[in-house]
Amino acid sequence: MAALETPYAQEPECAPLPPFNPDSAAQKVRLAEDAWNSRDPERVVGVYTDDTQWRNRAEFPQGRDAVQAFLQRKWARELEYRLIKELWACDGHRLAVRFAYEWRDDSGQWYRSYGNENWEFTDEGLMRRRFASINDLPIQADARLFFWPLGRRPDEHPGLSELGL
Template sequence: MTKLIPPFTEETARAKVQAAEDAWNSRDPERVSLAYSENSEWRNRDTFLKGREEIRAFLADKWSKELDYKLRKEYWAHTDNRIAVRFEYESRDADGNWKRSYGNEMWEFDADGLMRRRYASINDLSISENDRRL
């Protein structure tokens, strides 16, 4: 298998997006956090994180509240060490209220293929269980 490190081709960028989707759908904070550099910077809505440990804790908290989480990521574009992604995910809260979240992510990678920056803009929409599509 081709290593998913910069410089990216369209093929390796798309594979990197699929690998991220697969990892996030595992809902395993440890597994997901290992894709980020030790000093990775994040913006997720109005939350700013620095470092793998903060990312791991954020994801553990996220998935304790966002139940039945299911995500789809879509490759948008890439350069040598950056990938742009469109995504949407659905989840419900403990009271059974469903939402769909849409957004865009800008990713920047180090030479080892670890994400050193992730900037996510996300919007949420309340949906009924019957409106789910993921």
């Protein structure tokens, strides 16, 4: 089955399609942020190719099933996860994205994780490659900046640049 015929390519998160310009790239990044903030591994993997290649810290999942298992483990460990992504650069089928997210572990320790991602897309808007570099900073609960109900970040909540991150 061709990638365009998969049910995943019909998902709203697959649009807009490459080649990207700054506006369509920013829209793509916000849709990805929204999906990740759902903490629904099945929803998130829907925008990746069957043979997607990832690099995430010390893990290198390949394929949609491996990515889904990775996300299930991630969100079982990273509680109260809230993420903000921001477009850094775009060029055709590739985007550079920076992000920060806050979460706590099961002992109550809060973290802010900072990172950069490089994304590559197919013509159908599915992500073929995701390479992430991430650093975790332990923070006190009173240092948190991401306050909204779990799920999609409200449009009025500041982004990374507005927060000085």
